Amino acid sequence: MDREQIKEYLPHREPMLLLDSAELVKDGVCHATYRIPDDPYYCRGHFPGNPMVPGVILCEIMAQSCFHLFLHILKDHLLVYRSLDGVKIRSSVYPGDLCEIESTLIENKGSLWLCTSRLKVAGKLCAQAQITLAALPKAGK
Numbered sequence: 001m002d003r004e005q006i007k008e009y010l011p012h013r014e015p016m017l018l019l020d021s022a023e024l025v026k027d028g029v030c031h032a033t034y035r036i037p038d039d040p041y042y043c044r045g046h047f048p049g050n051p052m053v054p055g056v057i058l059c060e061i062m063a064q065s066c067f068h069l070f071l072h073i074l075k076d077h078l079l080v081y082r083s084l085d086g087v088k089i090r091s092s093v094y095p096g097d098l099c100e101i102e103s104t105l106i107e108n109k110g111s112l113w114l115c116t117s118r119l120k121v122a123g124k125l126c127a128q129a130q131i132t133l134a135a136l137p138k139a140g141k
Contacts, residue, residue, distance in 0.1 A: 001068070009074045010067050015041055018061045022068040028105040032065035036097045043095055053093040058127040059084055062117035065101040066131060069115065077135040082112060085130040097121045103131075111135045 001022050010017065022032040036043075036053055043051035063081060070079060093099065103117040111134050119127040 030068040032101045083132040087129040091126040
């Protein structure tokens with residue numbers, strides 16, 4: 001899927017749509033990419049003279065990458081965070097970097113979905129997390 005196709009499923013829009021592509025590579029495993037813009041708003045004050053992507057943005061990129069695991073419910077549901085566990089920021093990510101994300105569905109319990117996600121740049125692991133998402137019915141559904 002390209003960015004326009006992703007918009008059919010995710011409610012996020014610029015500047016908070018943090019995926020360029022996504023594909024299901026096998027049942028329960030999604031690969032996604034996102035190129036950090038050259039001057040993203042979230043790096044302007046983080047840190048002047050040495051801009052780097054904040055860890056919370058890396059977590060959001062990883063969480064958004066999980067969407068492809070839930071295409072079958074996203075027309076009628078909205079996925080929201082319920083928890084982030086085991087978050088590790090192992091290396092800095094900078095404007096212009098190409099992020100490659102792999103997200104894996106671990107378990108489904110009712111409306112809760114447990115995933116793991118790993119974000120790499122040039123093959124180097126930069127961030128990882130265990131993400132629990134909840135599927136909430138969209139308003140009017």
